[in-house]
Amino acid sequence: MSISERIENLLMSVQKPVRYMGGEFNAVMKDPNAVDVRYAFLFPDTYEVGMSHLGMKILYHAINARDDAWCERVFSPWVDMADLMRRDGIPLFSLESRTPIREFDLLGITLQYEMSFTNILEALDLAGIPLRREDRSEGPFVICGGPCAFNPEPLAPFVDLVALGDGEEETQQTIDLYRKWKAAGLPRDEYLRMAAQIPGIYVPSLYDVTYNADGTVASVVPKPGSGAPKVVRRALVKDLDSAVYPERLIVPYGEIVHNRIMLEIFRGCTRGCRFCQAGMIYRPIRERSIERLMRMADSLVASTGYDEISLMSLSSGDYSCLPELAHRMVERFAARRVRISLPSQRIDTVLTDTLKETQKVKKTALTLAPEAGTQRLRDVINKGVTEADLIRSVTDAFEQGWSAVKLYFMLGLPTETDEDVLGIADLAEKVRKCYFSVPRERRAPGLRITVSASVFVPKNDTPFQWAPQLDYETVVHRQQLLKQALSRVKGVDFKYHAPDLSYIEAVFARGDRRLGEALERAWRMGCRFDGWSDQFRYDLWLKAFEESGLDPDFYALRPRPTDEVFPWDHLDCGVTKDYMLREWERALREECTPDCRRGCTGCGMKRYPGACESR
Amino acid sequence: MRALIRFGKQPRLRFISHLDLQRFFQRAVNRTGLPIAFTQGFNPHPVMSFSSALALGWTSEYEVIDIKLSAPMGRKRTEDAVRSALPEDLPVLETRMVDDRHPAPMALVRMSDYIVRLGGEDASAIVAQIPAFLDREIVNAVKKTKSGEKEINARPLVLSMEPLDAASFKTRLMLTESQSIKPELLVGLLSDMAAVEAPQIRVHRLSLSGLDADGNPAPLMTL
Numbered sequence: 001m002s003i004s005e006r007i008e009n010l011l012m013s014v015q016k017p018v019r020y021m022g023g024e025f026n027a028v029m030k031d032p033n034a035v036d037v038r039y040a041f042l043f044p045d046t047y048e049v050g051m052s053h054l055g056m057k058i059l060y061h062a063i064n065a066r067d068d069a070w071c072e073r074v075f076s077p078w079v080d081m082a083d084l085m086r087r088d089g090i091p092l093f094s095l096e097s098r099t100p101i102r103e104f105d106l107l108g109i110t111l112q113y114e115m116s117f118t119n120i121l122e123a124l125d126l127a128g129i130p131l132r133r134e135d136r137s138e139g140p141f142v143i144c145g146g147p148c149a150f151n152p153e154p155l156a157p158f159v160d161l162v163a164l165g166d167g168e169e170e171t172q173q174t175i176d177l178y179r180k181w182k183a184a185g186l187p188r189d190e191y192l193r194m195a196a197q198i199p200g201i202y203v204p205s206l207y208d209v210t211y212n213a214d215g216t217v218a219s220v221v222p223k224p225g226s227g228a229p230k231v232v233r234r235a236l237v238k239d240l241d242s243a244v245y246p247e248r249l250i251v252p253y254g255e256i257v258h259n260r261i262m263l264e265i266f267r268g269c270t271r272g273c274r275f276c277q278a279g280m281i282y283r284p285i286r287e288r289s290i291e292r293l294m295r296m297a298d299s300l301v302a303s304t305g306y307d308e309i310s311l312m313s314l315s316s317g318d319y320s321c322l323p324e325l326a327h328r329m330v331e332r333f334a335a336r337r338v339r340i341s342l343p344s345q346r347i348d349t350v351l352t353d354t355l356k357e358t359q360k361v362k363k364t365a366l367t368l369a370p371e372a373g374t375q376r377l378r379d380v381i382n383k384g385v386t387e388a389d390l391i392r393s394v395t396d397a398f399e400q401g402w403s404a405v406k407l408y409f410m411l412g413l414p415t416e417t418d419e420d421v422l423g424i425a426d427l428a429e430k431v432r433k434c435y436f437s438v439p440r441e442r443r444a445p446g447l448r449i450t451v452s453a454s455v456f457v458p459k460n461d462t463p464f465q466w467a468p469q470l471d472y473e474t475v476v477h478r479q480q481l482l483k484q485a486l487s488r489v490k491g492v493d494f495k496y497h498a499p500d501l502s503y504i505e506a507v508f509a510r511g512d513r514r515l516g517e518a519l520e521r522a523w524r525m526g527c528r529f530d531g532w533s534d535q536f537r538y539d540l541w542l543k544a545f546e547e548s549g550l551d552p553d554f555y556a557l558r559p560r561p562t563d564e565v566f567p568w569d570h571l572d573c574g575v576t577k578d579y580m581l582r583e584w585e586r587a588l589r590e591e592c593t594p595d596c597r598r599g600c601t602g603c604g605m606k607r608y609p610g611a612c613e614s615r
Numbered sequence: 616m617r618a619l620i621r622f623g624k625q626p627r628l629r630f631i632s633h634l635d636l637q638r639f640f641q642r643a644v645n646r647t648g649l650p651i652a653f654t655q656g657f658n659p660h661p662v663m664s665f666s667s668a669l670a671l672g673w674t675s676e677y678e679v680i681d682i683k684l685s686a687p688m689g690r691k692r693t694e695d696a697v698r699s700a701l702p703e704d705l706p707v708l709e710t711r712m713v714d715d716r717h718p719a720p721m722a723l724v725r726m727s728d729y730i731v732r733l734g735g736e737d738a739s740a741i742v743a744q745i746p747a748f749l750d751r752e753i754v755n756a757v758k759k760t761k762s763g764e765k766e767i768n769a770r771p772l773v774l775s776m777e778p779l780d781a782a783s784f785k786t787r788l789m790l791t792e793s794q795s796i797k798p799e800l801l802v803g804l805l806s807d808m809a810a811v812e813a814p815q816i817r818v819h820r821l822s823l824s825g826l827d828a829d830g831n832p833a834p835l836m837t838l
Contacts, residue, residue, distance in 0.1 A: 008626070012672060012815070017630035025643070025702045253631045253639055305645030305700070336645075337659055 004098045006090050014081045018254040019047035022073075022095035026248040026303065028060070029096060030070040036182075037069040037175050040094055040104040040140065044119035045112075045531065047075045051250070052258035054312060055110060055146065059167050061246035069175050072096040072104075076119045077126065079529065085126060092127035101127035105178055107140040108171065109159075111148030114508035115501065115531035117155060120144075121523040124158065131520065132157050133205060141191060143174060149202075150234075150281055151460040151568040154508050154515035156204035161195050163202075164571060165234030165281075166267075168243050170200045196228040200235030202571060203228055209513050209567070215554060217512055220570045233572040236608050240267060240286045245296055248303040260308035260341070261300045265293060265325065269314035270596045272603075273371070274382045274463040274587050275413065278314050280580070281461055281573045284605045284612045285318075285597070290325050297329065301338055308339045316342045365404035365448070366397045372413055373423025379590045380415050382463075382583070390427065395434045403444040405431055411478050411496075412456040412470030414587065421478045424451065425485035428492050451486060452495040453479065455502035459509045461573045463583035466560045469506040475499040500538040504530065506556035507545075512567035515555070518548040576604035616684045618649075618693045619720060621709035621836050623676040624669060628704045633668040644682060646700035649693060652683040666720040666823055666835060667727070667790065670797070675820035676708065677727075679720050679835055688712070709836055723825035723838050726774055727790045730783060730821060731798045735814035737806070738782035744808040745776050745784060756804055758796070769804055772796040787832075790823070 011017035032038065041060060043050030050056060056073070063071035072094035077085060085092070091100040101107060101123075109120055121131055130136045144152055145163035152162045163170050174195060181191045196203040206228040210218040222228040237243045249261065266287040269279045288296075297309055309329065311319070319325060329340045370390055372378045378385065394405055409424050428451050435447045455475055458467045470478075479496050486494045508515060522544035529535035545552045560566075562581055569577065579602060586593060593601055596612075605611050624631075631639065644651050644661045653659040662683035669675050684693075694710035701707060733741055748754065748770075756769040772794060776786040788796050798818045806813040827833040 011630055017671075018632075018635065021627065021630050023627045023702055023704045025639075025646075025700075027702075251639075251642055253628070253635045255635075255638070301645075302648070303646065305642035307642070307645065337653065 003090065003093060003100065006088060007093065007098060010081065010084045010088065010090070013084065015078060016047075016254060018252075019075065019078065020081060020095070021253070022098070024253060025251045027073075027096055027250050028064040028070070030064075032070065032097065032099070035068055035070045036179055037106065038099070038104045039063050039069055039071040039106045039108060039175065040074050040101050041071055042074045042076075042101075042107060042109045042120075042123055043112075044076050044109060044116040044123060045529075046078055047252075048254070048256040050075045051252050051256045053110070053112065054262045054264060055167065057246055057249055057262070058244070058264075059108070059171055060250075061248070062168055062244045063171065063175065065244065066172070066175070068179065070096075072099070074101060074123070076116075076123060076529070079535065082122065082126060082528075092123055102129050102139045104140040105182075106174065107142050108163075109142065109144045110146040111144050111152070111155075112146050113531060114148055114505045115536075117508060117519055118523040118527045118530055120155065121158065121520060122528045125523075133160055137188065141178070145171075147277060147281060148509075150277075150571055150573050151509065151511070152202070152204065152571075153209075153513045153567045154511040154519055156513045157516040157520075159204060160192055161201055161203055163235070164200045164232060164573070166237040166243075167235075168237050170198060170235040173198045174201065193227060196226065200232065202232040204513075207570065217565045217567050217569075219565065220567065231570050231572050234281070234574050236574065236611060237267075238286065238608070238611055240264075240288050241292045247296075247299040249300060249306075251304050251306070258310065259306075260310050261297070261304060261306045262310050262312045263293060263297055263300070264288070264312045265316060265319050266313045269318070270603075271315065271318075271384060272382050272583070272593050272595065272601065274380075274583055275371070275410065275456060275459070277459040277462050279462075280575045280603075282314065283574055283603060287320060290321060290328065293325065294328060294332065297333070301333065301336065307337055308341060309333065310341045365406050365450070366394065366402050367406045367408070368393060369408040370427060371408065371410050372416075372420060373409065373425075373427055374420045376590060377413060377416060377420040377423070379592050380587050381413055382587065382592055384592055384594065387427070387430070391430060391434055394431050395437065398435050398438045398443050401444045403435070403446050404448040404450075406450040406452065407431070409451065409453045410456040411453050411482070412475055412499075414458075414464060414467040415590075416470070416478075418478065418481060421482050422485050424453065424482055425489060428486060429489045432489060432491065447491050448493070449489075449491055450493045450495065451482075453482060454497070455499045457502050457506045457509055460566065460568050461575070461580070463580045463587060465510060465566065465580065466562060466564075466584050468559045469503065469556045471557055472499055472503065497533065501530070501533065501536055503552070503556055504538070504541050507552045508555075510566070511555050514548070514550060518544045518550050521547055574603075574605050574608070579603045616687050617713050617715060617717065618682045618684060618688070618690075618697070619711045619713060619836060620680050620682065620694070620697055620707060622678050622680065622701065623706045623708055624674050624678060625704040625706070626674050628702075629672050629674050632671055633665070636669075637665065640680060643697075643700045647696040649682075649688060649696050650684050650686040652685040664719060664721055667724055669820065670818070673818040673820060677820050677822045677835070679823065681720055683715075711836055720823075720835055720838075723835060724790055724823050725825050726787055726832060727823050728785065728787045728821040729798050730779065730785050730819045731802060732783040732817040732819075733802065733814050734782075734816065735812075737809065737811035737814060740809040740811055741802065741805045741814070742778045742781060742784055744805045745778055747808060748773070748805060749776060754804055756796075756800060758800060767796075769796055769801065773801060776801075785821070787824075 060071050074094050129139050141160040143161040144159050145167050149162050192203045195201050206226040209220050212218045268282040268285040273279050371383045458464045486492050525540045527540050652662045664681045666679035690712050698707040753768050754770040758765045758767050772789040774787040778784045803813045823835040824832045825838045
């Protein structure tokens with residue numbers, strides 16, 4: 001029986017068989033005999049999550065634009081399917097051609113969040129690929145990229161290459177190099193040595209790590225004679241207008257998380273929120289021109305049939321000509337019944353005009369992220385917004401017919417006190433009052449305020465990389481404090497989660513190479529889909545750390561001295577450690593740093609010639 | 616003006632649910648570039664309907680979608696536009712342009728033809744029961760409906776049935792709102808007669824039919 005038939009036989013017995021079906025409109029099919037390089041792109045989560053991810057779409061189409069390569073997709077099979085595949089001996093397969101992953105040349109894996117790391121081991125195992133790099137003598141080279149690639153050390157034993165930064169160009173270079181390597185008939189290790197010369201490519205196996213007696217890292221240096229650079233600096237695409245962007249997007253059959261056209265209007269954010277890794281590792285701001293965006297939107301609407309375009313970026317309200325862009329989009333597409341939406345709305349942007357434009361087509365909940373409840377703490381995290389900004393934004397929104405507001409906060413930010421937490425409830429109460437200050441005949445009925453409080457995870461490559469995570473008991477205490485305070489504000493829905501998942505996330509965000517051992521143990525004990533609260537097994541994780549002789553508190557809860565060598569110091573995200581340290585010190589002094597568009601703050605991006613000049 | 620499009624559903628896409636297929640077509644018609652008529656109201660959507668829902672896991676060569684156009688359009692151009700908006704596993708097989716007064720195909724459907732393939736070792740024993748089934752006047756069955764279970768006589772709902780080989784048969788079954796029987800239930804009854812467990816089956820729809828002016832069965836697209 002063919003692998004395809006064997007897969008078919010399982011699909012009747014699993015949840016959501018469309019996840020494994022393939023055959024979507026705009027999926028790329030090629031003749032396997034007509035290409036030199038088979039590239040499998042793994043998103044280590046479910047189909048619905050992975051298919052909502054923009055980066056994968058960009059790289060899928062960028063690779064498939066080449067005649068000599070075929071990129072196919074693969075997602076983590078849900079636990080029911082994974083178990084049946086193991087039972088029947090069906091290896092992990094690609095969606096397009098149902099080819100076993102171990103037969104591919106390159107396996108690209110995107111690291112979007114730390115809690116997907118066990119899914120990577122699960123995928124390798126299901127594919128029949130040995131987990132550890134040194135055990136692999138054939139099969140695809142494993143290449144990781146994405147935001148978590150800036151500290152890939154816990155994954156170091158399992159991966160061949162790590163691609164830092166924008167993937168549009170460096171991915172092509174890894175493919176070009178693969179062709180060269182294959183044509184030359186060189187040994188496997190030679191591909192790694194050659195890849196280490198590509199800008200932005202880090203090869204963990206070419207580096208030696210030494211540790212101090214206290215367990216901290218002493219040094220990470222290239223192995224003698226390896227030719228690998230001392231520091232690997234992230235790849236940067238300077239001009240997004242000329243960068244490749246898909247003209248066609250795969251249109252899934254089932255419902256996925258974000259089922260719409262995603263139009264990336266710019267990349268990067270320079271507001272400098274000190275907790276935010278994306279705000280550091282995607283610098284500088286690179287905008288696409290309105291003309292380019294209109295052309296992209298035209299072809300995507302025609303090729304997908306979607307009725308919604310989402311203007312994506314880290315902070316879409318910051319697009320320099322947002323009112324003009326929104327206006328032109330609405331004008332061009334309203335007659336075709338295509339809605340325009342703006343995610344991740346910030347509260348300090350001049351919303352009014354844009355809101356008017358978008359509401360012409362559809363009204364969704366206004367989502368704002370004050371992050372902290374008091375001005376003092378917002379200054380610490382450099383969230384350069386005031387209460388007055390928030391009040392103005394929500395009042396505008398209520399006056400224009402919005403009635404649902406979602407407010408996002410974090411608990412456990414550095415220097416946080418009970419008072420800061422109670423400030424969140426005050427803010428919710430003020431938002432409520434804003435609604436009732438709008439005359440009844442002008443406001444939409446049915447006020448809904450949702451307050452979401454996540455647990456702060458200090459991330460590598462942010463000014464808060466020196467900060468300890470707040471301990472479990474104090475987090476729980478502050479969650480309860482906030483819950484009680486919010487119970488006195490009518491009409492508020494409070495959402496929060498147990499801190500255990502954020503704790504494991506914090507361990508891995510700033511973890512070192514030794515954690516690979518704990519990761520493998522946790523997976524062997526059955527951990528997978530850790531980001532899904534119904535699958536997450538805190539007890540198994542703690543056991544895995546214990547058996548590996550590692551103390552998770554050491555990674556998550558320890559205040560780190562400013563002269564400590566970090567496990568990721570040899571990976572340069574573009575923003576310098578000096579800058580982040582200055583920002584950490586300013587945070588502790590409660591000093592704000594303005595957006596660099598109002599004057600260079602010396603973050604280090606100027607080291608890329610011309611990078612900061614395009615805006 | 617309306618376009619009646621007959622299309623197939625190939626094995627690869629047999630797990631798209633009817634609801635997902637409806638959503639899929641809402642986007643697909645947007646891709647055609649045809650002048651599609653939209654519903655009025657707050658949340659407009661294309662005016663279209665399906666002749667009959669295909670169960671999850673089945674394949675077909677006779678699915679009919681009825682799409683309303685807001686301006687006249689030639690048959691060939693319509694067919695080409697729809698074909699270009701569908702993946703190859705949903706092939707366009709036939710197109711017919713009708714005017715707005717033409718009855719909805721859904722209302723014309725009376726019966727459907729299927730090929731049923733049986734899995735497992737008891738397949739031939741089950742297929743062997745076909746003549747005995749057809750000889751009976753009454754075959755009692757319990758049909759699950761939305762409101763619960765219902766006792767029915769299954770025999771008159773099976774218009775024809777003939778073995779194709781040891782593990783498959785072809786059958787024509789009633790398919791109206793009040794009178795219908797699914798292949799699963801039919802195979803269940805044959806299995807009972809053979810005193811074996813009902814096996815896994817694969818169902819392929821060959822056609823949908825209604826009645827012509829003389830009251831004779833005729834394929835839906837010709838009515």
